[in-house]
Amino acid sequence: MRIDCLARGRVYNFHMTAPIRITVNGAPRELPAPLTFAQLIDELSLAGRRLAVERNGEIVPRSTFGDTRLADGDRIEVVMAVGGGE
Amino acid sequence: MNAPERIEGSDTLVVAGRSYRSRLLVGTGKYRDFDETRRAIEASGAEIVTVAIRRTNIGQNAGEPNLLDVLPPSRFTILPNTAGCYTAQDAVRTLRLARELLDGHSLVKLEVLGDADTLFPNMPETLSAAKTLVAEGFQVMAYCSDDPILARQLEEIGCVAVMPLASLIGSGMGILNPWNLQIIIDRLEVPVLVDAGIGTASDAAIAMELGCDGVLMNTAIAKANDPVRMANAMKLAVEAGRESYLAGRMPRKPYQASASSPTEGLIKSATSRRG
Numbered sequence: 001m002r003i004d005c006l007a008r009g010r011v012y013n014f015h016m017t018a019p020i021r022i023t024v025n026g027a028p029r030e031l032p033a034p035l036t037f038a039q040l041i042d043e044l045s046l047a048g049r050r051l052a053v054e055r056n057g058e059i060v061p062r063s064t065f066g067d068t069r070l071a072d073g074d075r076i077e078v079v080m081a082v083g084g085g086e
Numbered sequence: 087m088n089a090p091e092r093i094e095g096s097d098t099l100v101v102a103g104r105s106y107r108s109r110l111l112v113g114t115g116k117y118r119d120f121d122e123t124r125r126a127i128e129a130s131g132a133e134i135v136t137v138a139i140r141r142t143n144i145g146q147n148a149g150e151p152n153l154l155d156v157l158p159p160s161r162f163t164i165l166p167n168t169a170g171c172y173t174a175q176d177a178v179r180t181l182r183l184a185r186e187l188l189d190g191h192s193l194v195k196l197e198v199l200g201d202a203d204t205l206f207p208n209m210p211e212t213l214s215a216a217k218t219l220v221a222e223g224f225q226v227m228a229y230c231s232d233d234p235i236l237a238r239q240l241e242e243i244g245c246v247a248v249m250p251l252a253s254l255i256g257s258g259m260g261i262l263n264p265w266n267l268q269i270i271i272d273r274l275e276v277p278v279l280v281d282a283g284i285g286t287a288s289d290a291a292i293a294m295e296l297g298c299d300g301v302l303m304n305t306a307i308a309k310a311n312d313p314v315r316m317a318n319a320m321k322l323a324v325e326a327g328r329e330s331y332l333a334g335r336m337p338r339k340p341y342q343a344s345a346s347s348p349t350e351g352l353i354k355s356a357t358s359r360r361g
Binding site: 024025026027044045046050051053057059061078079080081084 | 112113114115116117123136137138139140141142144145152153154164166167169170179182183184186187188197205229255256281282302303304305308
């Protein structure tokens with residue numbers, strides 16, 4: 001089985017694994033699998049930025065990004081600090 | 087000059103075991119840009135700055151500076167807040183993310199709003215969130231109404247500071263109920279900081295003269311015509327109010343005038359009358 005998946009303007013060709021459909025900050029995305037959180041952050045052009053990630057309501061520690069894989073249907077939140085007071 | 091020397095650092099604000107020279111805490115919202123944010127916060131002398139937690143913009147402005155580059159956690163105590171949360175669940179979730187964002191930093195500002203028009207706190211939700219957060223090891227500074235009983239309940243839950251409002255968030259209406267604030271200040275052991283509603287420097291001075299431990303504000307500085315100058319005014323007002331509180335004001339003596347000048351030795355003309 002071969003799948004062409006378009007993500008961020010690039011076509012990914014891969015075999016064996018179907019792409020996963022996830023939601024990131026409320027927007028649906030289809031990404032090639034297997035996909036770690038580190039790869040997701042790269043895909044979102046957020047590498048090196050100070051952020052925090054939640055999957056299905058649970059914190060995903062940054063220290064685990066390299067070896068934690070996303071699963072189909074995951075709801076992901078990526079947050080940062082912004083100006084705000086009260 | 088025979089004035090007693092003031093020992094630097096002897097009068098500090100202690101929150102969650104850490105001492106701060108500044109009793110002015112500031113928000114980081116509503117500024118024109120990060121440069122104005124930085125300059126105003128420098129001028130305020132604040133050491134604790136509060137920030138909001140929001141979804142990262144994805145695919146937009148990938149190279150834009152980050153607030154925490156402008157206000158590095160190595161220099162400031164970053165106080166993540168739950169502004170915009172209307173349930174205990176959302177507030178707790180936001181602060182768990184904040185703790186991860188700030189490498190395990192546990193000092194947080196809890197606020198759970200009850201109404202989008204007044205931004206009054208929802209106190210049952212605030213108490214519920216405070217219980218969960220304290221159980222999870224957070225050090226909670228809780229924004230609250232000026233109800234002394236609810237303020238005491240926040241202390242009993244284990245909040246490290248209680249922060250009653252002076253008036254509505256962002257309203258600049260000043261201190262509406264100094265009497266309630268006074269009761270809270272007198273009855274609580276943990277630091278009491280007046281949060282929200284300060285409009286101008288005299289409001290901040292009055293809050294400090296009541297004996298509160300600090301003042302938190304955002305809009306009064308950010309929406310002044312000259313935010314950097316107002317930040318300095320607030321710094322001076324908080325310091326003046328604190329000094330005034332420590333000095334102890336003279337008693338109020340309604341309708342009892344008392345001249346400061348000697349009553350003896352006045353030159354008198356034949357027609358002068360006793361005043």
